[in-house]
Amino acid sequence: MERIRFLEDYQLGEVRETSGRTITETDFVVHAGHSGDFFPHHIDEEFCKTKPWKKRIAHGTMTFTIGIGLTATEINPVAFTYGYERLRFPRPVYIGDTIHSKVTVSDAHPDPKRPDYGQVVETVEVFNQNGEVVMFCHHILLVEKSN
Amino acid sequence: MERIRFLEDYQLGEVRETSGRTITETDFVVHAGHSGDFFPHHIDEEFCKTKPWKKRIAHGTMTFTIGIGLTATEINPVAFTYGYERLRFPRPVYIGDTIHSKVTVSDAHPDPKRPDYGQVVETVEVFNQNGEVVMFCHHILLVEKSN
Amino acid sequence: MERIRFLEDYQLGEVRETSGRTITETDFVVHAGHSGDFFPHHIDEEFCKTKPWKKRIAHGTMTFTIGIGLTATEINPVAFTYGYERLRFPRPVYIGDTIHSKVTVSDAHPDPKRPDYGQVVETVEVFNQNGEVVMFCHHILLVEKSN
Amino acid sequence: MERIRFLEDYQLGEVRETSGRTITETDFVVHAGHSGDFFPHHIDEEFCKTKPWKKRIAHGTMTFTIGIGLTATEINPVAFTYGYERLRFPRPVYIGDTIHSKVTVSDAHPDPKRPDYGQVVETVEVFNQNGEVVMFCHHILLVEKSN
Amino acid sequence: MERIRFLEDYQLGEVRETSGRTITETDFVVHAGHSGDFFPHHIDEEFCKTKPWKKRIAHGTMTFTIGIGLTATEINPVAFTYGYERLRFPRPVYIGDTIHSKVTVSDAHPDPKRPDYGQVVETVEVFNQNGEVVMFCHHILLVEKSN
Amino acid sequence: MERIRFLEDYQLGEVRETSGRTITETDFVVHAGHSGDFFPHHIDEEFCKTKPWKKRIAHGTMTFTIGIGLTATEINPVAFTYGYERLRFPRPVYIGDTIHSKVTVSDAHPDPKRPDYGQVVETVEVFNQNGEVVMFCHHILLVEKSN
Numbered sequence: 001m002e003r004i005r006f007l008e009d010y011q012l013g014e015v016r017e018t019s020g021r022t023i024t025e026t027d028f029v030v031h032a033g034h035s036g037d038f039f040p041h042h043i044d045e046e047f048c049k050t051k052p053w054k055k056r057i058a059h060g061t062m063t064f065t066i067g068i069g070l071t072a073t074e075i076n077p078v079a080f081t082y083g084y085e086r087l088r089f090p091r092p093v094y095i096g097d098t099i100h101s102k103v104t105v106s107d108a109h110p111d112p113k114r115p116d117y118g119q120v121v122e123t124v125e126v127f128n129q130n131g132e133v134v135m136f137c138h139h140i141l142l143v144e145k146s147n
Numbered sequence: 148m149e150r151i152r153f154l155e156d157y158q159l160g161e162v163r164e165t166s167g168r169t170i171t172e173t174d175f176v177v178h179a180g181h182s183g184d185f186f187p188h189h190i191d192e193e194f195c196k197t198k199p200w201k202k203r204i205a206h207g208t209m210t211f212t213i214g215i216g217l218t219a220t221e222i223n224p225v226a227f228t229y230g231y232e233r234l235r236f237p238r239p240v241y242i243g244d245t246i247h248s249k250v251t252v253s254d255a256h257p258d259p260k261r262p263d264y265g266q267v268v269e270t271v272e273v274f275n276q277n278g279e280v281v282m283f284c285h286h287i288l289l290v291e292k293s294n
Numbered sequence: 295m296e297r298i299r300f301l302e303d304y305q306l307g308e309v310r311e312t313s314g315r316t317i318t319e320t321d322f323v324v325h326a327g328h329s330g331d332f333f334p335h336h337i338d339e340e341f342c343k344t345k346p347w348k349k350r351i352a353h354g355t356m357t358f359t360i361g362i363g364l365t366a367t368e369i370n371p372v373a374f375t376y377g378y379e380r381l382r383f384p385r386p387v388y389i390g391d392t393i394h395s396k397v398t399v400s401d402a403h404p405d406p407k408r409p410d411y412g413q414v415v416e417t418v419e420v421f422n423q424n425g426e427v428v429m430f431c432h433h434i435l436l437v438e439k440s441n
Numbered sequence: 442m443e444r445i446r447f448l449e450d451y452q453l454g455e456v457r458e459t460s461g462r463t464i465t466e467t468d469f470v471v472h473a474g475h476s477g478d479f480f481p482h483h484i485d486e487e488f489c490k491t492k493p494w495k496k497r498i499a500h501g502t503m504t505f506t507i508g509i510g511l512t513a514t515e516i517n518p519v520a521f522t523y524g525y526e527r528l529r530f531p532r533p534v535y536i537g538d539t540i541h542s543k544v545t546v547s548d549a550h551p552d553p554k555r556p557d558y559g560q561v562v563e564t565v566e567v568f569n570q571n572g573e574v575v576m577f578c579h580h581i582l583l584v585e586k587s588n
Numbered sequence: 589m590e591r592i593r594f595l596e597d598y599q600l601g602e603v604r605e606t607s608g609r610t611i612t613e614t615d616f617v618v619h620a621g622h623s624g625d626f627f628p629h630h631i632d633e634e635f636c637k638t639k640p641w642k643k644r645i646a647h648g649t650m651t652f653t654i655g656i657g658l659t660a661t662e663i664n665p666v667a668f669t670y671g672y673e674r675l676r677f678p679r680p681v682y683i684g685d686t687i688h689s690k691v692t693v694s695d696a697h698p699d700p701k702r703p704d705y706g707q708v709v710e711t712v713e714v715f716n717q718n719g720e721v722v723m724f725c726h727h728i729l730l731v732e733k734s735n
Numbered sequence: 736m737e738r739i740r741f742l743e744d745y746q747l748g749e750v751r752e753t754s755g756r757t758i759t760e761t762d763f764v765v766h767a768g769h770s771g772d773f774f775p776h777h778i779d780e781e782f783c784k785t786k787p788w789k790k791r792i793a794h795g796t797m798t799f800t801i802g803i804g805l806t807a808t809e810i811n812p813v814a815f816t817y818g819y820e821r822l823r824f825p826r827p828v829y830i831g832d833t834i835h836s837k838v839t840v841s842d843a844h845p846d847p848k849r850p851d852y853g854q855v856v857e858t859v860e861v862f863n864q865n866g867e868v869v870m871f872c873h874h875i876l877l878v879e880k881s882n
Contacts, residue, residue, distance in 0.1 A: 001754050001808060019736050020632040022644070026617040027181070029320040033474020034177055035216030036168070044314040046392040046423050056316070060228055061212040068208050069182030073736060081207055084234040098634040129634050148313050148367065166295050167485040169497070173470040176761040180621020191755040193833040193864050203757070220295065245487040276487050321475070323614040327768020328471055329510030330462070338608040340686040340717050350610070354522055355509050359502040363476030375501055381525040442607050442661060460589050461779040463791070467764040514589060539781040570781050615769070622765055623804030624756070648816055649803050653796040657770030669795055672822040 002075045006146035007118035010108045018070040020100040020129075023058060023093055031062040058093035063135045067126035070101045078144035082119065087137040091128070098129040106138070110145070117142045149222045153293035154265035157255045165217040167247040167276075170205060170240055178209040205240035210282045214273035217248045225291035229266065234284040238275070245276040253285070257292070264289045296369045300440035301412035304402045312364040314394040314423075317352060317387055325356040352387035357429045361420035364395045372438035376413065381431040385422070392423040400432070404439070411436045443516045447587035448559035451549045459511040461541040461570075464499060464534055472503040499534035504576045508567035511542045519585035523560065528578040532569070539570040547579070551586070558583045590663045594734035595706035598696045606658040608688040608717075611646060611681055619650040646681035655714035655723045658689045666732035670707065675725040679716070686717040694726070698733070705730045737810045741881035742853035745843045753805040755835040755864075758793060758828055766797040793828035798870045802861035805836045813879040817854065822872040826863070833864040841873070845880070852877045 032043050040047035041057055048056050064087065093099065107121035120143050126135035179190050187194035188204055195203050211234065240246065254268035267290050273282035326337050334341035335351055342350050358381065387393065401415035414437050420429035473484050481488035482498055489497050505528065534540065548562035561584050567576035620631050628635035629645055636644050652675065681687065695709035708731050714723035767778050775782035776792055783791050799822065828834065842856035855878050861870035 019626070019628050020634055021183070021626065021628075022631060022633040024613050024617050025318050026320040026614040029318050029324070030177070030181055030474075030617070031212070033471075033477075034174070034181060035212045035219070036474075036477075036479045037216040037219035038313070038315065038477045039219055039222055040313050040315075043316060044392060045316040045390075046314055059212075061208075061215050065178070065182045065206075065208040065212055069184040072182070072184035072186055075186055081236065083236070085232060087231040087234060089228065089230070096633075098632060166479070166481050167487055168479065168481075169484060169486040171466050171470050172759050173467040173761040176759050176765070177470070177621075179624075180618075183620075183624075183626045185624045185754070185756065187754050187756075190757060191833060192757040192831075193755055243486075245485060315477070319612050320614040323612050323618070324471070324475055324768075325506070326771075327765075328468070328475060329506045329513070330767075330771075330773045331510040331513035332607070332609065332771045333513055333516055334607050334609075337610060338686060339610040339684075340608055353506075355502075355506040359472070359476045359500075359506055362502050363478040366476070366478035366480055369480060375530065377530070378528040379526060381528060383522065383524070460773070460775050461781055462773065462775075463778060463780040465760050465764050467761040471764070537780075539779060609771070618765070618769055619800070622762070622769060623800045623807070625804040625807035627807055627810060647800075649796075649800040653766070653770045653794075653800055656796050657772040660770070660772035660774055663774060669824065671824070673820060675819040675822060677816065677818065 002077060004078055005076045005143070006078060007108060007110070007120065007143045008146050010105050010120050010143065012105055012108060014105040016103050018073070018101045020098050021066060021070060022098045023066065023095065025095045027062065027066070028056060028058065028095060031059050031065070035059060035061055037061070053092060055094050060089050063089060063093050063126060064137075067099065067101050067124065067135045068139070071103055071124065076143070079120070079141045082140040082142045085138040085140060089135055091132050091134045093128065093134050097134075099126050099134060101126050111142065114142065116145055118145060119143075148220075149224060151225055152223045152290070153225060154255060154257070154267065154290045155293050157252050157267050157290065159252055159255060161252040163250050165220070165248045167245050168213060168217060169245045170213065170242065172242045174209060174213070175203060175205065175242060178206050178212075182206060182208055184208070200239060202241050207236050210236060210240050210273060211284075214246065214248050214271065214282045215286070218250055218271065223290070226267070226288045229287040229289045232285040232287060236282055238279050238281045240275065240281050244281075246273050246281060248273050258289065261289070263292055265292060266290070296371060298372055299370045299437070300372060301402060301404070301414065301437045302440050304399050304414050304437065306399055306402060308399040310397050312367070312395045314392050315360060315364060316392045317360065317389065319389045321356065321360070322350060322352065322389060325353050325359070329353060329355055331355070347386060349388050354383050357383060357387050357420060358431075361393065361395050361418065361429045362433070365397055365418065370437070373414070373435045376434040376436045379432040379434060383429055385426050385428045387422065387428050393420050393428060395420050405436065408436065410439055412439060413437075443518060445519055446517045446584070447519060448549060448551070448561065448584045449587050451546050451561050451584065453546055453549060455546040457544050459514070459542045461539050462507060462511060463539045464507065464536065466536045468503060468507070469497060469499065469536060472500050472506070476500060476502055478502070494533060496535050501530050504530060504534050504567060505578075508540065508542050508565065508576045509580070512544055512565065517584070520561070520582045523581040523583045526579040526581060530576055532573050532575045534569065534575050538575075540567050540575060542567050552583065555583070557586055559586060560584070589661075590665060592666055593664045593731070594666060595696060595698070595708065595731045596734050598693050598708050598731065600693055600696060602693040604691050606661070606689045608686050609654060609658060610686045611654065611683065613683045615650065615654070616644060616646065616683060619647050619653070623647060623649055625649070641680060643682050648677050651677060651681050651714060651723045652725075655687065655689050655712065656727070659691055659712065664731070667708070667729045670728040670730045673726040673728060677723055679720050679722045681716065681722050687714050687722060689714050699730065702730070704733055706733060707731075736808075737812060739813055740811045740878070741813060742843060742845070742855065742878045743881050745840050745855050745878065747840055747843060749840040751838050753808070753836045755833050756801060756805060757833045758801065758830065760830045762797065762801070763791060763793065763830060766794050766800070770794060770796055772796070788827060790829050795824050798824060798828050798861060802834065802836050802859065802870045803874070806838055806859065811878070814855070814876045817875040817877045820873040820875060824870055826867050826869045828863065828869050832869075834861050834869060836861050846877065849877070851880055853880060854878075
């Protein structure tokens with residue numbers, strides 16, 4: 001589960017894809033209870049029927065949680081999360097959709113302020129079963145240099 | 148629970164603070180099971196004892212989920228989430244911390260591409276019980292103009 | 295989330311309605327596990343097929359929990375729950391029903407034994423998506439007088 | 442798990458006591474998420490420290506759910522719940538308390554409107570580990586007559 | 589809930605059957621999150637469509653957990669679990685199946701190494717709604733002798 | 736997450752160890768609700784204080800579920816579970832224990848009845864933070880031969 005990768009070990013354009021996960025009504029209910037966000041967009045089917053989106057739609061925070069969670073398969077002990085940029089949700093996630101994530105190393109450069117570290121940018125795209133992007137973000141990592 | 152607010156109704160500097168929530172071991176366990184992220188940083192107390200942070204630390208996706216969830220108290224039917232920028236986690240959240248969120252309207256301007264909409268930026272800061280910022284982001288909303 | 299309302303501030307006939315919530319199979323399973331009540335009426339579809347009600351029916355304790363939970367949108371710091379009377383479940387709640395609650399101030403009078411308090415009775419009705427009452431009760435509050 | 446008991450089989454004063462259950466922080470968190478009631482009385486330890494009750498207190502709906510759930514050990518196929526009366530919560534339930542329920546048959550009489558049924562009243566008392574009553578109610582059952 | 593039964597009280601061939609429980613998508617999701625096993629066989633509907641089994645199948649650990657859990661209706665304070673043998677899953681459990689368990693006392697003999705105890709073997713079979721065996725095991729109990 | 740391994744690829748004595756997981760009170764409560772086993776050994780702290788084991792002890796089905804779940808890190812598409820033998824729980828698991836699993840290939844041989852398959856036996860040992868074995872079993876796999 002653990003693999004040491006220094007800044008120099010990240011290759012631009014390197015890609016990994018995760019296994020998939022069907023998003024269930026259970027996930028919707030668990031996420032409402034976990035986040036405390038009971039907006040009817042997510043939990044009131046009758047309300048949604050009267051709206052353009054017609055059906056309950058996933059919380060953005062859930063798509064982010066599960067989309068990023070799917071990528072958590074390997075620990076790099078010399079890297080840690082600095083933050084996220086450009087988090088977008090281009091299409092809704094509905095109950096029954098199956099999503100998976102694709103991670104592309106899109107940038108890697110020394111950190112001007114931290115001489116022992118570099119910044120790695122992983123572009124994370126979350127796809128549904130039709131190949132449509134339902135989430136997108138840049139995950140910024142601080143990664144130790146090898147020497 | 149619903150209040151219509153058009154672009155023109157947002158005031159720069161306007162602030163609202165949420166009620167608080169104690170982050171429990173239960174939240175950690177629920178979040179691991181919900182996200183599928185079972186990294187030992189979050190669920191292995193013995194592992195954490197050997198690390199600089201000493202104790203289990205919250206998943207970033209959980210701090211985001213609950214920090215944003217706390218703000219979900221009022222629906223604006225003419226606004227929707229466009230995305231998030233500059234999501235950062237300056238300090239860890241530990242089991243037993245109590246967090247709350249503060250939302251500040253930090254920008255509001257017409258959207259150059261969408262004539263009927265403007266963009267509103269809400270700066271969200273999540274604080275722990277010591278007044279320290281544990282999460283920070285810009286929440287970008289698309290909001291209808293009033294006419 | 296907080297609004298101070300003294301006994302004198304409650305108006306007879308005053309009504310508020312909550313947003314709605316679709317009751318899911320997840321809620322049934324969570325409630326069985328939370329309450330420890332695994333009676334087949336709630337969790338055994340084959341058993342229910344042989345009974346007049348034909349389908350799994352919600353625990354009364356769940357309809358009460360969610361029906362009352364929906365009303366928890368505003369804290370009155372000078373009021374607290376004294377108890378409940380006449381709790382009834384006139385119709386069953388099935389998986390997929392969408393419920394909401396209506397609260398009517400049906401009585402408000404000084405408390406003969408507690409000179410600083412009055413009793414407020416809120417009649418709570420829980421409706422399904424067909425406008426049928428699935429739960430009914432009187433919620434008795436003790437509320438401070440304004441002087 | 443099933444035992445047929447007609448109206449005539451209920452003995453006034455008949456008592457049964459349930460096994461016990463320790464109420465955990467997990468139950469508090471699960472109940473907040475299940476009910477949607479995130480009032481700080483139940484989930485914000487810092488808020489509670491500033492109040493007379495000092496610690497997080499259980500939702501009344503949870504004490505009812507678990508207190509009644511503990512009694513669900515035997516199905517009587519010729520009885521069903523008519524409703525509840527006089528539901529009271531004389532003392533708070535805190536995290537770590539261990540509760541159990543005691544059920545006493547306190548009334549049993551023919552139902553004037555339903556010639557084939559009688560009403561049985563079960564007084565339910567829920568006790569904490571110190572023998573203090575934390576919940577009290579009358580559970581009204583409709584029970585078939587034996588002939 | 590408690591009944592004392594010594595080794596001599598177990599009758600070969602004695603049978604008890606439990607009530608039933610419908611296995612829901614919720615159980616699948618809860619079990620993935622509880623066990624940490626997110627293999628696509630259990631949670632990825634699209635993956636399963638491409639396999640001979642066509643639909644998500646229950647974790648073996650879940651069928652064991654619920655199949656054994658259904659039998660936990662009566663405590664024998666003079667018996668405890670020694671272990672399990674021959675645990676098999678002859679058919680998959682799908683979402684929507686309703687299972688129940690049948691326990692048969694298939695062996696009972698003194699324990700050669702523990703003079704005060706005997707071993708009781710309970711054969712546990714878990715059936716689906718079509719009467720097919722989906723799980724099978726031998727549950728070995730150590731039970732006190734009566735004298 | 737996927738690696739094809741035929742019968743011939745398994746080496747006797749081959750070992751892998753999993754990451755760890757702290758078993759929380761939450762896991763106890765979730766497991767009671769998931770399994771339906773509310774025996775006081777697992778959920779009633781006051782009951783346990785009066786017994787030799789003094790504290791709540793984990794359900795055997797939970798130790799099995801999590802102990803096996805920890806090993807679910809890599810899918811072998813040409814192997815599947817045949818069953819489990821000699822499942823034992825030599826020591827109890829308490830709230831706060833941290834467990835991990837060790838898997839040793841202890842046998843691998845052709846299956847006399849299935850010419851295209853062999854049987855692989857993985858001995859699974861689950862250890863607590865003191866290095867004590869809390870669970871033990873043989874996991875029998877059916878694995879395709881390479882030709």
